Amino acid sequence: MNLTCIYDFKLPALNGSTLDLSAYRGKPVLVVNTASKCGFTPQYEGLQALWTQFQKAGLVVVGVPSNDFGQQEPGTSEEISSFCQINYGVTFPMAARSPVKGPDAIPLFKWLDSELGFLARPRWNFFKYLTNRQGMPVAWFSSLTPPTSGRVRHAVEKALKS
Template sequence: MTCAYDFTLPALSGEPIDLSTLRGKPILIVNTASKCGFTPQYEGLQGLWTTWRSHDLMVIGVPSNDFGAQEPGTAQEIGAFCERNYHVTFPLAAKSHVRGPQAIPLFRWLAQQGGFLARPRWNFYKYLIGRDGTLVNWFSSITSPESRRVRMAVERAVMDH
């Protein structure tokens, strides 16, 4: 059976993000964009990362230009924007396709696991992977990282040993 830990993402900085090195850790995967109305969610994602990384939570942003061409930048521009405006320190993957036939394998797997409604329809869809590598929950763009739903789900995933 395939699980999230079976995937590797190209990193924004070039080297791969090998999810197998995160085996046993919960992961919050988010398709991101720098020029979206939801872009301020980077702040909430950074907050979750800051709060829970000592409890093994990994947050990974996956920049994508798939929705409204809202991530037009280069890798350097995306990294600088996130650092300068939101002080992002969690890992960012390289700009990737997250929907349709060109979607990267991880996002094809997430769509398969979550079903039709879980497929990203805009930027900032959030996918929570449990310590066992399975998709435990997903949240649409309108559900902010600071929302009670996301915070409680992350806390449950982190505390589930």
């Protein structure tokens, strides 16, 4: 199967079901590799704020918990879900914990790597990847860029207009 856009991917969902990204066809998607025990974990608050602000306009935020960096996401799906809801009120879609780097990376992150190149590879938790309404990557942001930053908001607004 030739995977040509973000809508071609299915992820195991945090709640045990399947997160079929084709359900978001025509919407910009912000994919973020997350972790519960990281210095960047408070970015969940900003991700939820983006989701709340731009959901009606069409933005979809998808969290992908990963234990790849510093073993900072050791929890079970139930623990991750509970942590996100209790501490940050997360309501955006969340995938099950998945590898996002190296040969074991899930297909979505291998595709992002092939589309965006070496510099965009996640080097820590909370790397962010934005696709346009056609499902193609248009921007990426490192862990150091908060989801509520002007750079991210501008890219989201531009993707919503595309």
